[in-house]
Amino acid sequence: MGAVATHALVDVRADFPVLQREFDGKPVVFLDSAATSQKPVQVIDAMSAYYRTSNSNVHRGVYALAREATDLFEGARERVAAFAGTDPATTIFTGNASGAINLVAYSWGRTNLGPGDVVVVTHMEHHSNIVPWQLVCAERGARLHYLSVSDIGELSLDELDEVLAGGRVKLVAVAHVSNVLGTLNPVEEIAARARAAGAVTLVDGAQAMPQMPVDVDRLGADFYAWTAHKALGPTGIGVLHGRRELLDAMPPFIAGGHMISRVDLESSTWNELPWKFEAGTSPIAEAVGLGAAVDYLQAVGMQRVRAHERDLTAYTLERLAEVEDMRIFGPLDAERRGGVVSFAIEGIHAHDIAEICDREAVCIRAGHHCAQPLMRTLGVAATARASFHVYNSREDVDALVSALGRARKVFEL
């Protein structure tokens, strides 16, 4: 890893091979890390080394190679748990953040939700923290309640209190950081209020864990879901952290190999945590890659990652405001948001903005960002979105603003 400047992490760029690419002679400006981050060579090498030297199935092998693979896999889990401030036994590897949320919706939801019960979600959730609850609520006769989002893109704790006072709320599912608005939600306070009302909390941390220090145990949420590929790690592996008493009481979600203790003809008993929830051969190389990703992030320092994201976000909010006919969504204070900024330009559709940015090799996302209920709240069909990670710099934001100027010119605004 290269040396890191205190105020900008531009020196880490050399670690990310994709960022060396050019399109039509223009260096790529990657501003879509909220969709997926780029991967440092340390992660790519760790996965490659695993396949080249240690590949074997984990857990039951008696031979040395299998022990080595198991140590790498479980060692990664220990480092991931430490990174998140929690226990390896309650750190479950899933396919992605959606897989983690579905595990809770089906395993916990089917057992604990009944007719008339309420699941609270918010209007700023990603589809992956809405649709699993729709399905399990329909199955169990429970009801979904959506917390509203204010004009500046924030939730109201008073509104949460009112809903909790109804006495039927069993679970509150909320994003830590909104993937559209960037809003940093007060999840510690939400979890405390939910618990006081006898409800369980699930936090979708897909956009938070990659870019700020998160201490899952201190946060107090019962479940915390996130994914590796937005945190400099590989695709194909997500993480669910859960409170032990709840996980112990929950039935398995996916059934199959390794999640059992003993299988008889008519019934079976379950393996210990976390393996009870990890049926089938695990994403072993992906776990090794995620382990390398959290090592990388810890070497940079999550406080510095957060400071860097905050600096870039503040700079982006300032620069975007210079563009005419600009509408910026979400809180205007960088302290209250993560490193993702959605915007719209009056007179140019988000897709057309992204298309013209692409001609300058500036990669931004355009569309509904898997948050159609939020798009309706904002009164738009789509927004354009720029998002950051450690490898982005103020120059990247300048390239975006310059491309937006070009878009206005093409559209004769």
Next chain:
Amino acid sequence: MDALYRDYILEHYKNPRNFGELEPHDLEFHDHNPLCGDELGVHIVVDEGRIADLRFHGQGCAISQAAASISSEQLIGMPIDAVEELGADWVIEQLGIDISPTRRKCALLSLKVMRGATTGDASWPD
């Protein structure tokens, strides 16, 4: 001149022809592009088996709006039966620009809702 955002594309985007609603109408259909959430609906008045008048409504990018606007001028007067014969190539020819795979559904949304209204088949045109 821009290869994609040609003058006439932008002109149709900014001043779309046959946009709005038609009351009463004989046929209607509404659909969206799941990739981006863009929505488009159509109202059609039929007279003696022909499209006597139509209006598109909804919101979308320059490509989807221009495709609806440009093709609306060809569709009015056309026999209803002829709509099901129209394919993706017809729309793209009307647009007169190269459409990349990522923008193909933008270009085809208006034909999709036209076919939904006239044939009941709401699949994406080939």
